[in-house]
Amino acid sequence: MNLSACLGIELPIIQAPMAGSQGSLLALAVAQAGGLGSLPAAMLSLPDLRAELGRIKAGTDRPYNVNFFCHDTPTPDARRQSAWQSALAPFYQELAVDPAGVSAGPGRLPFSAEAADVLEEFKPPVVSFHFGLPSAALLARVKQWGAKVLSSATTVDEARWLEAHGADIVIAQGLEAGGHRGHFLSHDLSLQMGTFALLPQVVGAVKVPVVASGGIADAQGVAAALALGASGVQLGTVYLTAHEATTSRVHRAALQSEAARHTALTNLFSGRPARGIVNRLMTSLGPMGGQEVPEFPLATAAIAPLRAKAESLGRGDFSPLWSGQNASACREASAADITRALFGL
């Protein structure tokens, strides 16, 4: 089934939720342009979530998506946190940053009953999850108001699992995709496939509509994904340089430079593998760190002051420069222009 018909949108495209790089403004712009705009909620407090949902509700009567992570919240491990700060010590020293103020708290919160309470006030027509699905009870609450539920699969097994556990649409997330990998059944990264291999095998394995993500950057990419059996596409990277995104200046510059040709999976910025443009931290420590890196999302806090200081100097050395492997279409433009261009409009 075509994604447009399934979700009540004009164009079969989902703007990928990108926590830290966008809010309601981008989601609204994409919704108004005919695609499905997404609000990433993982890094929002409950009051902020309510405020952002209010802005969307006030700004459009078109469908929109709210995205949540659904990881288990880890217990902070003092020894690991200390090993992590030791690994970062030379950088603290170099940038004259005091790590004493670093909090061990989570930088990202999973979907919760409290978040569901806020959602219920707005009843968003689409809710998507990353890292699997929330508990059956929480999922039932979302489905109660008729929301369509989406989640990402990085393997055929994950696609089958999502379908069996209530996903209405599966996003096949190819290895080219930027940001956090959505894997949840296994942490073995060798199981993950490129879009060209993953997408048709997922389409063949499940009955629900499949959305393609990873490596798609332009109208030809959209056409290719549809040729491979996708019902629609999800793009993130190309929206990072939209006027309406909150992407930092260093991140925008990196996306539009030759540096964007070299991305890698790294767990240094959060504790889970995510694809970003290779920068100094990744070159120095990894890009995939070992036991010294705290569990997701606890690695983030210790990086934050380094990132802030470096960015204030105009450098992205310690910033997560999330990007997929195809940033070739990134340009400063309105989200509406970007969306329409993807369909040759």
Add this chain to the structure above:
Amino acid sequence: MNLSACLGIELPIIQAPMAGSQGSLLALAVAQAGGLGSLPAAMLSLPDLRAELGRIKAGTDRPYNVNFFCHDTPTPDARRQSAWQSALAPFYQELAVDPAGVSAGPGRLPFSAEAADVLEEFKPPVVSFHFGLPSAALLARVKQWGAKVLSSATTVDEARWLEAHGADIVIAQGLEAGGHRGHFLSHDLSLQMGTFALLPQVVGAVKVPVVASGGIADAQGVAAALALGASGVQLGTVYLTAHEATTSRVHRAALQSEAARHTALTNLFSGRPARGIVNRLMTSLGPMGGQEVPEFPLATAAIAPLRAKAESLGRGDFSPLWSGQNASACREASAADITRALFGL
């Protein structure tokens, strides 16, 4: 430019050369079906190369391709060879194999003046290389009789290099592809991209025709590759189960089982990263080994007796079960049927 017009073939498809799994029989069958059949020469002695070329010449007047590796021949390192045999010792013991007879010689030979002499007798219309290109002098010899020259690029930089150094056609080898990665400018595997990201960026970077490889398995995959700007496609995995291939029984069985869902890059079988179905050796030692693995192609010899013994027992535990990430279309059929099906014929 369309690959068919460029190479004088009916269908814009190249059967990927697969040393160890096929010879002239498969190349001939694909040529007769309208595609470009390929003879892999890397593991052929000069007399065998001459005999195989003779069979092709006698069997068809259609274009065909001869493929060579062009790596530097390494000097055997006794200490590394001994470390490698130590790593394999438990398996020698388990299978009652005597490693004393293991030779340290190369399992695969690069293109050479002697090979060019043999080629010149036949003047094949297409010659393809893996791991870059041979020396300018050797390349000039091949071009002298008008052969079109192809080679694989795994990054945009490699594509530009190949075009600048005389390749008439560039094969964009996505990370999904089975067998040996063709990278030659850098050994950093994080530089390599999935087909969905690599292909359009290579198409945008060079003027010569670009052939897509990696993850393509069926007519939809062919259509998607063409939508992304490819002039044609190169497929290997789907031909491994062709009647005319010499693929072993254990390899054929693995390709048509659930096991084919999990491939990985491994250097254990040759010394260079290549994609194969995860098996016991890969699980036990790697799949990517370190300094104990001899340089390409010297790792092969020590594995050979283990492979032979295990295969005689019907097990692929020590066999290189080369496969791309999309083996979903593998079936026992004639190469002609396989080729035509890729174009909905």
